[in-house]
Amino acid sequence: QQEQQEQQKQRVIVIGAGVGGLATAARIASQLPNNDEVEITVLEKNDRDQLGGRCGSFDVDVENVGTFRHERGPSLLLLKDEYELLFSDCGIIGDDEEVGEFGEFGDDEKRTAVATTTTTAAQSYGLEMKQCIPAYQVIFEDGDVIPLGFPRSKCSQGLTLDQIKSIQILEQESISKLNALEPNGFRKWSEYLDTCSAYLDCGLPNFIEERLDLPSFPSFLKEALREGAMRWPLQPHGTMLSRLFTSPKMVALASFQDLYVGLEPYNNPRHWLAGGGVLRKTAPAVFGLLAALELHPTNGRAGVFAPVGGFRRVAESMRELCLDQGVGFRYGVSVTRITDKGVHF
Numbered sequence: 044q045q046e047q048q049e050q051q052k053q054r055v056i057v058i059g060a061g062v063g064g065l066a067t068a069a070r071i072a073s074q075l076p077n078n079d080e081v082e083i084t085v086l087e088k089n090d091r092d093q094l095g096g097r098c099g100s101f102d103v104d105v106e107n108v109g110t111f112r113h114e115r116g117p118s119l120l121l122l123k124d125e126y127e128l129l130f131s132d133c134g135i136i137g138d139d140e141e142v143g144e145f146g147e148f149g150d151d152e153k154r155t156a157v158a159t160t161t162t163t164a165a166q167s168y169g170l171e172m173k174q175c176i177p178a179y180q181v182i183f184e185d186g187d188v189i190p191l192g193f194p195r196s197k198c199s200q201g202l203t204l205d206q207i208k209s210i211q212i213l214e215q216e217s218i219s220k221l222n223a224l225e226p227n228g229f230r231k232w233s234e235y236l237d238t239c240s241a242y243l244d245c246g247l248p249n250f251i252e253e254r255l256d257l258p259s260f261p262s263f264l265k266e267a268l269r270e271g272a273m274r275w276p277l278q279p280h281g282t283m284l285s286r287l288f289t290s291p292k293m294v295a296l297a298s299f300q301d302l303y304v305g306l307e308p309y310n311n312p313r314h315w316l317a318g319g320g321v322l323r324k325t326a327p328a329v330f331g332l333l334a335a336l337e338l339h340p341t342n343g344r345a346g347v348f349a350p351v352g353g354f355r356r357v358a359e360s361m362r363e364l365c366l367d368q369g370v371g372f373r374y375g376v377s378v379t380r381i382t383d384k385g386v387h388f
Contacts, residue, residue: 052080052082053080053081053082054081054082054083054084054385055068055071055081055082055083055084056084056086056385056386057071057084057085057086057370058085058086059085059086059087059088059096060085060086060087060089060093060095060096060358060362060372060374061095061096061097061098062095062096062098062357062358062361064085064087065361065362065364065365066129066361068083068085068365068368069133069364069365069368069370070129070132071083072133072365072368072369072370073132073133073368082371083368083369083370083371084370084371084372084373085365085370085371085372085373086373086376086378086386086388087372087373087374087375087376088375088376088377088378089374089375090374091374094355094358094362095115095354095355095357095358095359096115096116096358097115097116097117098115098116098117098354098357099114099115099116099354099355099358100112100113100114100353100354100355101113101115112353114353114354115354116354117354119175119179119337119347119348119349120172120348120349120350120354120357121336121337121346121347121348122336122344123172123174123346123348124344126165126170126172126357127163127164127165129165129361129364130163130165130167130168130170130364131164133364133368135164135167135364136164137161137162137163137164137166137167138161138162138167165360168360168363168364169352169356169359169360169363170350170356170357171350171351171356172348172349172350172351173351174194174346174347174348175192175346175347175348175349176192176193176194176202176210177190177191177192177193177210177213177217178192178337178338178346178347179191179192179347181295181296181299183292183295189217189220189221189296190214190216190217191217191296191338192337192338192346192347193210193217193340194340194341194345194346195340195341221293224290224292224293225288225289225290225293231287231288231293232293232296232297234287235287235288235297235331235334236334236335236338236339236340237266237339238266238274238331239331239333239334239335239339240335240339240341240342240345241262241263241265241266242263242266242276242331242332242335243332243335243336243339243342243344243345244259244262244263244342244344245259245260245262245263246263246329246332247332247336273286273287274287274328275328276327276328276329277327277329278327278328279308279309279310279311279325279326279327279328280298280301280325280326280328280330281294281298281307281308281309281310281325282310282328283331284297284298284308284328294308297331297334298326300330300334300337301326301330301333303333304326304330306324306325306326306330307324307325307326308325308326309325310325311324311325376388
């Protein structure tokens with residue numbers, strides 16, 4: 044009877060235990076009304092220690108010195124809310140925990156309040172993502188260093204007053220250096236990030252997440268058409284930046300993110316029929332949304348984060364989520380073909 048029940052089970056195969064495969068398996072399992080009727084298995088060609096694919100970490104022991112963690116792929120984490128969404132989509136709820144009592148003196152009475160701390164759904168599975176402030180430092184060939192990425196809501200990051208003061212000093216140093224690069228450098232930089240923020244607010248939902256978000260289009264078009272369409276999003280990125288900035292360093296600050304996706308920012312006059320190279324290897328100006336995603340001070344989707352314990356914690360937390368949803372894993376298994384009869388490995 045048990046063998047007959049096993050044969051009647053529907054089987055779902057997810058190929059690859061990278062973060063995409065892990066998230067897919069967890070979401071499928073969480074939506075099933077009865078896991079006893081469906082068997083979900085993740086097949087991974089690599090060993091268990093390669094869980095997460097490139098989103099992972101490894102340790103190197105140096106004799107008489109210590110153990111050092113290295114990341115296999117990503118060096119920064121973006122869109123923190125997407126990771127939190129995975130756990131909440133799977134029905135995981137964070138907790139409020141009492142951390143102590145403190146007294147308040149009011150009019151002729153003493154009141155006692157209880158302080159609480161909130162554990163997010165991701166944190167309950169060991170995934171804690173801390174924002175990096177500043178986001179990073181940009182180092183030029185001549186040794187010049189400029190810190191970038193200072194969110195306005197510093198006090199909500201769980202920082203001490205001393206830490207906030209140190210960040211404010213760095214932020215003033217960043218503003219001074221931007222102004223030293225060219226007149227009104229910081230103002231120009233801030234206006235550029237605001238343009239990129241409008242690109243992000245429209246581009247992320249409509250073109251990346253593929254869900255229609257009509258309210259985001261007016262701000263997008265306003266930025267695209269302002270100043271005689273100087274910020275038109277489909278022109279070569281370098282063309283727009285050369286109109287906004289006079290300093291080569293400012294142009295470099297605003298365009299090095301294009302390299303993330305293997306493109307260059309420069310206008311290529313030989314490819315004028317291809318939009319200055321936009322249809323080939325030149326990044327369009329709309330790719331400035333990457334700068335906003337990392338550096339904009341008030342955009343709710345922006346910020347550079349680091350997973351505490353390294354990127355291995357991203358994959359491990361997703362695996363633990365999958366296991367709790369009844370997902371199985373098989374490592375060292377290579378898929379050879381997929382037919383209408385099933386997955387062969």
